[in-house]
Amino acid sequence: MPRWGMVIDVKRCIACWGCSIACKEEHFLPPNVFWNRVLIGERGKFPSSSKLILPILCNHCSDAACVEACPTGATYIREDGIVAVDDEKCVGCRACLVSCPYQQRTYYDNEVKDREYFPGQGKTELELIGEKLYPFKLGTVIKCNFCTERLEDGMKKGLEPGVDEDASPACVNICPVSARVFGDLDDPNSKINRLIMEHKGKQLRPEFGTEPAVYYID
């Protein structure tokens, strides 16, 4: 069984937000809900300052704080390493929201559900069909799932995650500069492991001890 992970090449990334928006389209996310964000900052002082670009998403940690915090077992780690939420078990206590050091979770309630992309002008056909194609359960917590459906559907067709578009996460496919690479962290010969080795890949805030499956190279 693989353990899915991702490498984000910050050197290649130009902060176009393709990942953020493609993710929203893939999962029909309501306004102001993001499973993929790009944070912008700066390092250093003028004139030798430099721009910081940090694309972030759920780290699918192998020692996940959210899993520990969940009182019902709704948040769990799948065999393939994906941190998932079972919305049948989720009671909406939001302990996971507070515990996630990467702020990657959203509580889906009526306020979120009722948001309109064009406020006051009603929901568009896109939003309405999205509620049918990709329904969320009210009163539960939602988050990035590494596009589980794409992965599973793709693998059923014999496709390889990280190689074939139809078996890879939407944010990986959309990236115009191929800054995102998806693959199996347990396979020492996988492209992502080679990139992590070659460019000394780093996890985000390793001091939290959560063992993220998302690595950054620069």
Next chain:
Amino acid sequence: MTYKTDEIWEDKWVNTTCGVCYCGCAAKVRVVNGVPVKVEGITDSTMGGDGAGLCGKGTAGLMYYHDPSRIKKPMLRTNPEKGIGVDPKWKEIEWDEALDIISTKMKKIMDDDPNKILFTNQTMRASDGPHNHPYFYAQAFGVKNNGNFIIGGGSLHCGNACHMLGGLIHGAWSIAPDWRYTKYVLKWGSSKGTGSGHSAMTNARLRADAVRRGIKEIVFDPMGNFAGGKATEWVAILPGTDTAVGLAIANYICNIHGEMDILYLKAKTNFPYLIKDDGTYARNEETDNPLIFDSREGKIKDFDDKTLAWEDCALDGEYEYKGEKVRPCFVPFKEHLKQYTIEWASEISTVPVATILQVCKDWVDNAQIGATITLEGKTYPYRPVSSVTFRGSQGHSNGIHQVAAIDLMSQLVGAEDVPGGTLGWPAIRRAYPGGNYEQTCTAGKDGVIVPSVFYSHDPWPVHAPSLPATNMGCVDVWTHCTLSHIPYVDEMEYIHEKFGMKSKPEMIFGISANFIISNSDWDTAIKNFKDCFVVQNDLWINETDQAIGDLILPDVSYLEKDCWSSEIDAFFFSGSPSHEDWYVHMQQPVAKPVGESRFFMDVYIDVANRCGVLDKFNAKLNDYYGVEDPELQIKPGEVLTWKEIGERFLKWVYGNDIEKIKKQGYATWNKPIEDVYWRWDIDTRCPVYMEYLLHDRARMEEIFEETDFDVEGLGFDLDQYSPLPSWFWPESHKDLDSEFDLLAFSYRDILHTNNTTFQNPYIDEVSKMCPYTFTITLNKSMADERRLKDGDIIVIETKAGVTEKGIVKTMEAQSPKVIGIAGQGGLWADGRPIAKGKGANFCKLLPSKLKYFDPVAGNMETAVAVKIYKEE
């Protein structure tokens, strides 16, 4: 999560072309039950490469279809009063009535003078493409030249000087580094490869590979954001001072370091051409050719004399021709550069001496003069250095000299259209195998390249300025303007009167341009255009429509458009500058038109038919594509839709493969390496010494004298008509004083295409995630000194008394002497509620007086002296 499949009767992907900016990337759209729900790149297309991605704004394009604010029927103004803040009192009318109003007005004006109709085009709109056809549509009505196209018009969005020299040097609309083989890139006020410019994502993909390969990229820019923030080194520079650094680097190469690509200079530039004391070429009286001294035979010959070997073209010395003293123009050129020292450039630009010196050294080291590379069995000079610019640095009143200076360092080391150097993309457009429509450049007068296809008018041969002016842009006089600036100039009426322009505009017929708020001073724009009957094809009622629009026609977005033609001609917007296969994508409709919206090309055809000029337009189309097959030509009297025209023309362009191509939505075919690295195969010379400007100057002086034109009063700087790239202070710097002590500048944000994207809710959300997009950026220390902090509301005020408000965001990576504003916010149209109130508007701050425009290329000075203060 589960998909509820029982309610889904359709779930398909349609290949099309992104229409969110002019780059036209390969895009496919998922359509469920007739509703477009997702946009992705096309995996198999050469365009997207291995990644096949799309940028954020392209991905967000979906919302153009879903926007409830889109107009669904033609909208007619019923309030005759115009202006900002005036309710147009729109009334919905039927299409037939709308088209009748338009054609009746047009016919009446045409009987008088067709030049009184302004046809506008806009390359950065939501309903992108086709690009070139509106130009000859106007010609079908009898409009002369390109002067009636008011698009960006030399403004903030236009690259007049870049295009002028792109055409003259590379035979191409634009330039890019040869990412695949370069080692050292200098970018000047340009974000090529980091999100802006032509073929933006193609360049971004190629750049990403280059960066991973380890190239060095030095970015000269007032801010370290999109381009500078990704550079190996960002160098803070004051806007409009790139010329100074460029000339200092050229001086270093020429006069201090001394090693140049001499064979290139002899063979590929006009530097050996002999000039007289007055600076003009000595010419053979019989052939009218410029002359070169053959150092082997000791004889003066025509530049194209077959007995003249490249290595024998003299670059120095003094000779006599027909009793007159002559010398190669390289002699005074080299001498002229001596005044531009690194210390001098540092003082003007604020770039430290040590930085300039290091760049000089790295440039010549990396240029590898003398090195060669063998690619596909062919050996080329290998010059892995590239110096590129675009909108930022050339958008100044000294724009032509900015671009010339930035190009000069590449000339001196022979890094033009060879592996590793700067590439024009492309100079050539090959026909599809088994199909037709091929465009190749040729060698023109004096050995200068004539581009294969250019957007407006050919930059070569230069047309002498002449009177009377026949159109609003007066391009008869300003012959180098790719697109004219005169329609935005405050003194337009005076200029028209002096130059005998009798065709006072009465009507505008155009495509979703927002020219009132997106060029310069809003009041001047309203003054110059408000008396026209303004018809626009648009998705929404934008600010221009609300202020001065009379009749707004609902256009389709790119998602509803059947546009076979987008990139066939405008290959310079979308093609790869690198050695990658040719590709052309088509726009195929993904969904049904929203409301009663109609594709503007079909509206154009309908109007042309009603005005009795459709046969003329169709004949121009036949001619443009060179359709020789009588079966495929449009015949007199035929009325075809744009799609029906495509059915025929695509057969001509793609031959028997047409069905396959239509099915996949794009064509791709082999690009031979010679089409990329053509410099030594096409016998042309770069007019680095801009001799033609001396003749233009003489003619301009005559025109000014003849018309008693107030040259001094209007601040028209004739000295810029100089053959030598030289330093001229940008007008904005001249306005600086102790009160107006900062230069405001603007930059292109990766998320925004002018202001159309401000109405997209996906883009709006992520814009808020970026700290800079909707704010005004100030250097942190400078802000501290002025007791300003993040979140403060400040007022920006110009010397002309124009003000704009915005939210402060401090950043380290910005020159302390400038303030930065992205895109074109500060919007107020009621028809675009998402856009309304977002960001700040930079354009309104730019003064529209003639002196703020580059006297040669017509670029607007896109920096402005301002003062800032906290809102009380």
